[in-house]
Amino acid sequence: MRIVHQDTPDFVLHHGSGSVGIEVVEAIPRQLAHAYAVVNAAIEAGDPVPDVMSFRHLQSERKSTARKEILNRIDPRNADPWLGDEPERHWLDVMSRVIMDKCSKASRYGYRHNLHLLINDEVASCADPERAWTLLQDQHDLMAASGAAFAAIHVLSQRKLYSRGFA
Structure with a gap:
């Protein structure tokens, strides 16, 4: 074999x-893959990223969403919990x-x-x-x-x- x-x-x-x-x-x-790329680029650039990340709000994001907005949305303090x-x-x-x-x-x-x-x-x-x-x-x-x-x-x-x- x-x-x-x-x-x-x-x-x-x-x-x-x-x-x-x-x-x-x-x-x-796709949105999560894009968010990972943004986070990795931010880390490489020395920019701050949240220690713990929530990708809940990225479900309907477009790929063109700005880096700052994505980094803000993955902060769990800004995320609503999943429902049902x-x-x-x-x-x-x-x-x-x-x-x-x-x-x-x-x-x-x-x-x-x-x-x-x-x-x-x-x-x-x-x-x-x-x-x-x-x-x-x-x-x-x-x-x-x-x-x-x-x-x-x-x-x-x-x-x-x-x-x-x-x-």
Whole structure:
């Protein structure tokens, strides 16, 4: 058995009776990725950043938001708490976007029935992963599209692996 790194899909696992394609993606909200870049740039420039950060208010930010505004919004003293199932709904929105993006690209990989999607969850550490995973399973159109593109989807969330296979 051997694993080969490539571009489409990211890895191919060759074994005695065939091969399996593995597409790997990190699920992170675009706004959060942009905020991380702003924070890193501020640190490199020697600018002050909060010791503890809250990314709650970045859900609807545009990429063009000014550095000062982002640094102000990630200060937890300026953030409202999550309410109800907001963390899980936010998780679901990001996961749905990531999965649909990969579903649209999967047909090019040539591993239709032997292609697995592995998602490293970097979305919301305050989301209850069991509740969030249940919400994802309830998205019938998303699961149908996923089943047409992948043999299985695996989400690594808070050090636990959640998997769904498709017949």
